[in-house]
Each structure stands twice: as structure tokens, then as C-alpha cells.
Amino acid sequence: MPVDTGLRVNGPSVAYFAEGLSNTTQANSDTAESPRRVARNEEDTTNVAHTGESSFRDLTLEESSGDAFVSSPQNNHGESMCFSFAEEPSFNIQVGDQYNLQASFSPSLSNILLEDGFQSAHFSDAYPCLEKQANPLNLPDVNATSAITQSATEIDIATTELPQTQKPKSKLYNLTVADDLVRQLVDLFFTRVSGFVPILHRPQFYARYLQKRREDAIGQNLSLEVGLMLNSMMALSARFSNAAHFANVAPTCRGESFAKEAQSIYADGTRLQGDGFVPSLQYLQGCILLSFYHNTNSSNSFGWTLTGVCARLAYDLEIDIVDEDICQQPNLFSNQWSSTEEWVLREENRRAWWSVWELDTFASTVVRRPFTIDRNKMQVLLPCSDERWFEEQPIASAPMGLTPATAWRSLQGSPNQDERAWFLVANFLMALAYDLKVQTGVSPQARAEMESALTCFSLNLPNHFRLNSSMFVFNDSTFARSNWIITTNIIMQSARTYEALIVCSSEDVSRSPSASPTNMLFNPDEQRAVAQKCVQHAHEVVRAIKAWSADYIAYSSPFIVCSLVGPAAMHILQTSSEGSSALSSLNRDVVCLGIAQYARHWGLGSIMLDLTRALNKLIGVDPTALTAREQELAIRYAQIAPSIRGKPRSTSLPLSSTPEVDPLVFGMAV
Template sequence: MLALAARFSSAPHLNQKPNVDKGEEFAESAKDMYYYLRAAQKNTLEFLQVCTLLAFQLYLHGPTTEGWMVIGTCTRLANELGLHAIDFESESDVFSPVSLEWSKKEGLRRVWWSVWELDTFSAAVACRPHTIDRMTMQVKLPVSDKNWFADMLVESSIINHDPVHSWHTLRDCPNQDERAWFLLINYLLLTAHDLGQQQNLQRKEIQEIEKVISCYILILPPQFNLLEDLNPSSFRPNRVSNFNWIIVTNIMLQGCRVFAKLLHDDASTPRFWSSSRNLLTPLAAESQFGAPEARYHIYTDQIIRIIRMWPPEFIPYASPFIGCLVLGPAALHLRVAMGHRQAAGDRSDAASLEEELLKLALSHIAMYCRFGALLLDFANSITTAKQLE
């Protein structure tokens, strides 16, 4: 926790260090404690919470084997503690998690969903199968921080395992928290990603995921509609996280639409699978995706519009992992943005305004996170390579 928080600290003894390095001393101590406790086989909820924070800290520096292994520890321990079935209805064991009071149970749900997010991201960015079997998940989506802190019970829902029905999990549900909607679109993105890894994908499955995404869009609450006159100041100072969940949900929605479009166009050969040891290679591996960029202009235009409405001071407080979808699958958004200079007849090496917007968004992530800097370097290498063609 200290390592994660130190990046934003204004403490005098940390001011001589770049923001991204302020928590390194704490992070090294955390790793030492992790390996000690793992050797001692301290399989407790507290150890799982520590592992989850450490995994996030490690991934702030970019996907690494060490981070991936810690995430593996998180998923195994979460399953061992039964968190994957926290809301499984059973009357056989009064000491099961089902019998816990609501606020404690809600805390366990939050641990589970944090682990699930890490597992989902690490698998998607590496184009590898994820560890958690979503078909066994019986965990309700988390409610708002405000309700949880106030111990105010709000009924939530478990995501339907059937992709055809998962989209309406939160329809008419008392829980309308922004993060719950984000997790739901994350689940749909995972579904599209899994379809892309199938060897014998049926056209019907592709059409279904396209319709599922469209249905999800139509039931999103009004606050997710990013109107031009939307006033972010209404979210200051206590609801910055709510606004960020709205923004990243919209970004992830466009990523989901791109994945579905890639599937529809049969653009990937092989699909989204890669055996590369470089975990970021698949993100921009143009050879994997032969789709003409022109077909994806509509999605890139939406990403540009979303970034325009994202207050710069809010960006560092969002999940840095969303930077991958700012670039887009196979860096499609960046490639489309690079095409704008040609469309404008600009034969110089000057970047288009669309390119600049994408890179500036990444630069704000990079202020407090090495992963953002890695993505920014990645984007610059792509544009440089394109200029040398």
C-alpha cells in the first residue's frame, strides 16, 4: 500500500525522486515479505490481499514473468479460500462465506474482483488463456464505496455465464455503481477475447457477441453518455473515481467493439493467440491483423472523443492498464490516427492531432506509472517504424 501511495506523495524526503520511483523502496520490502510468507505457506485472506496489491505494483512497471507468477498465486489462493463461490447459495454449512454479514461479504467480493481483473488483464495483454474459469464464478458485482462504507445493503447480481444473457446482468438491478458496469463490459471483452482464441469459430458466435455488445450499449445508465456539455467539475473532489469508471468503461466498450469487428472480418491469422515471450508484442503485432485501418475509423474517432472529455488531472487516478485500449488491439487506434496525416495530405513527419491526443493521454499515465511510459515508448516506436517505410 505504501509503494502504491508513495507515487502521489508530496513528502519532503521523496520529492527528490521521480513520481514513478517514489515507492520503489517500499516495493522491494513488500517483495521480500511476499517470498517469506509464501515459503511459510500463509494461505490467509490477508496474504491474498497483500499478493493482490503486490501484483498490481509489479504490473505498474509492465507485464513481467514475476508479476505474472504473483497473479497466479492470487488466483490459486482466491479459489482455495472459496472466494470464487462467495455467493453460491447453500444451506449445508452455516460457517460458509454465505453466512457472513453483508459488509464483510462485500469486502470479500472486492478482493475477488480485484484478482479477476488482474488475471483478465495479464492474459489479454499476453494473448494467453486466463487462469480463472468464469463458468465457476458465483460472485455478485460490487456495490458503490459509499454504500459499502455506510454498511448500507444494496442488492447486486451475479454475471450470467451465458454470453447471450450476460449483458443484462445489471438491468433493473438495484446496484447501478459505475465500477459494476465497468466489470460487466470487461467480462464481455473477455468473452470476445476467448472467442478469438478458438480454432474453429462459428459465424453465429461472432454475430451473437456483436448483438450482445449492442444490447449492453442500449441499457447503459444515462451518466455513461458522454455528452459534449458534460461537466466533470460536478465530480470533484470526491467522485473522481466515478467519472474515471465512466471514461474507462467507454474506452473498454470501444475495445470490445474492435475485437468483435476483428472477429467478424476474420482479420487475425492466427487469431488473438501468441507464443511470444515478449508480453507486449501482440499488442502491436501488425502481422497478426490484416484488417484495413479504414474499417476502424469509427472506433478510433470515438476513442479520440472520449479522451477529449477526460480531464488531464483525472487520468493518473484511473487504472493504468486502460492505456492498452487507448492504443487499441494491435495498436489499431494509433495506426488509424497515423493515417490522418496522409488523409490531410501532410507529407512531413509531423504527427496528426489524433496521434498527439493518444500519446498525450499515455503521457499522463506515464507520470506516475512506468507501464504508461512503456506504452508511450511502444507508440513512438511504431510511428518511427512507419516513417522509415
């Protein structure tokens, strides 16, 4: 918020604006306001600077991506405090014959503001030690400097303890590609990538970071947050570019250089947190995009590590309770916003939260990692459509129900009926079903509740979610909504498959160590019933792919490709039926070609395609031997084919070793 220091330089008053408050100031304000705070997006305030002669030095002025500085008159102990600079102050100061000062300063104010004509009477008693702060700027001599210094030192400095250290100068970043390519990649991000990771407000983004910058300075002098965000955006969108810059570079590799730059900036941010750098929503957004890149590009552990960082940043920013006040209202859908601006900011926080939740759910259900987010304590409304958010048209929404019985009805009666909100509910139900599947001793009541909840959700879906290909229209303006509909249907089949594989507790079940996983837990009749359910769910996945436009598959969430691996092998369950082998093989080809569409642009798609080939070898469709990589994938992604038995989380498998396959549930879990 604006903070007027009351200081005057050659007459005109100077107001200093700060987006990021010091810890002391923030702590004081938090106690005076509601205990719940909405995480603020610390965006940059940009002003086009005047040019002219400065008595200090000539400056080439461009928009600043930094923050201003703030005053903190008293700390928590009532002691007087000095001015505190944010890392990248941005000033527009009008003095005398009009000039502007915009640069990154050290905390010293004596030689910056105390020019000739400045009277000691302008000093506030709360700031007696300005001239004593360390490391003044190296500025030209000014006639009145000595007199001003004398005036300042006459103030009793015993009342305030001088800081022993100061925050380091903020580092600015430059992009490594031409500005026209930056614009193209930003455009591609919003037209091709933002559909499945919709965390940035497109009109505001263009206004803040592109339209107010000179055409030849888009990628220059960027703050840490903006540098991280832009590089992460381009890492995701470069795969869809046909620019000459990427000639002879495979689509899946075009974002590597941007990802490395983003990762380097992220490392700077991590180091600076020990020096007072406070992560903002903008920083979290950059981390989310970088985490999406790594999780969809390869199977390295950094993506999972960064997902955990995103979750902890989200908790630190308190966006897990961004709608705590709304969730506690007697009438949920009334009074959800006091102003359009508040609603737009809340929606931005909601979208960041749900994207972090999607990352965490993917890592947990596919790569068998522990959940980081406690989904039993989320107080965040489901997101609305991009159109409403971009046009700033508020609409009431609903939170996610936290149990199977309440989750399926989350959007029942809600004014918000956005397709992505329905997908998130389906994904949440899938995560609940997965939790039950991996548990031991599940009660029959819990399994029955899960089955009923999935049925209720399917029956409660809006009519346009039905898999009727004639109802789907795919073009550049509608594909995002249609993709959410298709992927909702696919993720529901994953949830139903998990539910079919839930084993209820039974005291009389024999658990022979030598028995196969399925035979150990199901009797023959149950095995046949489970197999039939899995086949039916796989057929529904095939129906969804048939309703999909091949041109737009790669623009949906790449995580969905993991849900296609199991159905790609479904034909093994039908070979005993006369005349079914040919149809089963064709259906398998349909799913494999769907996976191949992802593999053209996403590293995760290539991994799943290789895994599918490995599974075909394991079941005898392909008689050739497994390669070392295929054996490794079969173990690493054993959750996708849960009855492939091997060491969990093993990163290697001896070439002489062959994973054991249970044909009942092979490839049917996701």
C-alpha cells in the first residue's frame, strides 16, 4: 500500500510505494486486521519515466520490475526504526526542473535525498539515523552535503540502534532470446499451455509485462519473480513454436534452455530467502510453471521436489484458506466478494492452489509419492471460467467436498459450472479411490460409499459432458473446454478402476506369500467380476479418445497420458472370447496412438509410450526382450500396472530379471 514518508525534496512531497512489506510492518498489520489474510500478488507498479538532467547522474529510465521502499516507524518493541529498502526500489521523483530517479539503491538515504535546500526540520523524530547507514552511493559532490550531514548528526542517535547488516542489492535478469521471440512464446503460452495450467490473468499479464515496456526491452532488467515466470512460461510453450530459432530441435527439447535459466533463478531465490527475500504469489506462479515443466518433461526427482516446494509456498502464503471466511458463511453463495478487484485476486489465488494440488496428486497417484497437501483442510473455492476471470465478471463458486459423499455434489447448485471445476472434482474422487486402493483392511462400507459416490458424480455431470462426438466442437476458442470434458471422462475411468481394485478386509481370506496379488485377495468369481469392470472402464477410455480431436490432444494436461497406459493393454483380457481379438487389438491401437499424440510434444508422453511397449513385451504381444530402459520404466511406474511386482521406487533392474505380471489387473489401475 502507499506509504507517504512526509519527506520533501526541494519542495514537492515524495510518496514511496511498497508492494512487499517488511516482516515487522506485516506483523503489526496482521494483528490489526483479520487473522486470515489473502495472499497478495506482489506485482510491479510500472510508470513511464520522464527524462532530463539529474544533479546526481544521467539515468536511462525504463519501467522497473522492482518494489519501492517502506517506512517502519516502530518495531514490535516500540523502538524507532529506519527506512527499509525493498530489493528493487522504483522511484519517480519530481524535483526542481523535473527529473526522475529510478535505480537499485543501497539502504543509505543521506546522500540520496538530503540535497541542498533540504531542511533538518523535515526529519521525523522516528528516523534519526538516516545518515549513519552504511555504504552510501558513490554520487557527485554536492555543495550542501556537509551542512546536511551536520544537521542530521545533531539528532540524538542513541534512541535507535543501527542495523549491523543490510540487504544485498537485488539482481536483475535478462532473457537470452530476442524480444520478438519472447512475444511469440508468451502468445503460445496463453493459446496452447494456459488451457491446462490457467494460473495467469492474461489481460493483466500483457498490460504489466509487455504493453508498458519498450519493444526492444521486453526481456531486459527483470526482477527475480518476473525472470522466473517468463523463463518457465517459455520452457512450456517453446515446444509448440515453429520459429527458426528452434530449427532442427525436437519439440520436447526446445524448452530446455529456458528451463535451465528458470532453475538458476529459482536457486537464486532460494539463497536470497536467507537474506530477507520473501516469496510472493508471483514467485509461486513461476515455481508452479517450472514444476509443470519438469513433471511433464522427464522422470527426474527435481519435479517432485519442486512440487513440494510449491505446496509449502502455498501454505506459507495461506492460499489454502483464501476462502475461509466464505466457507464459514451460512449462505455459501451470497456475499462472496466486496469488490471486483477482490474477486479477481481471490480467483488468482484459487487457481494457484488448485494447480499445486494437481501437481501433488499426480506425483502421489502415478509415481507413488506421499501426498504433501492435507486435502482435509482446504478452504478454497473451485475456479471459474477463463472468460469470466479475464473479463472480471464475478460469479459465486463452491468449495470441494472432502469426503466421497460430499465431493461428488461439490458443484450441485453452484452458479459456477466451469468444465475445469468438474474435472477437479473428478480428479479429487480419483485420489480418494486411490487412497482406498492402497490401504489394507478397507471396510465394505467404505468401498460401497466410494462406488456410490462415483456413480452419483457420473449421473450428476452436465449433459454436455456425455461422450457423444457430435456434441464436441474443437477449434482454437473452444478446445480448452472440450479437453476438460474429455479428460474428466478419462479420469473418471481411472477412479472407477481404482475402486474396482479395492480389497475389503476379511478375516477368512488366505494370504499365501506365493500367491499372485490378485489370487491372494479375490476368489475366482471376484476375479472375473473385477476383470469385466476393468474392461468396461477401458472401453470408456477408448470412447473418449474417439470423441477427441487429434489436433488438440497435446494441448490438454499431459498428466492424462498416464491414464491411457492401462487401457492400451486391455486386449489381453478379451483374447479368450471368440472374435474379440481383432477388435481388442484395434482398440489398443486407438489408445496407443492417443499416447503418441502426447509423445510428439511432451517428454512424459514419450516415457508412457516406451512403457506401453514394455508392457506389450511383458504380456507376450511383442516377443522381443525388454531393454534396460523398459525394465526400469516397468518398475518405476509400477503403480500404472500395479500387479507388476518389483522393488518399489527402484531406479534400475538387472537385465536378467523380469517383472512378474498378474494378467487380471495388468495395466488397469490408471
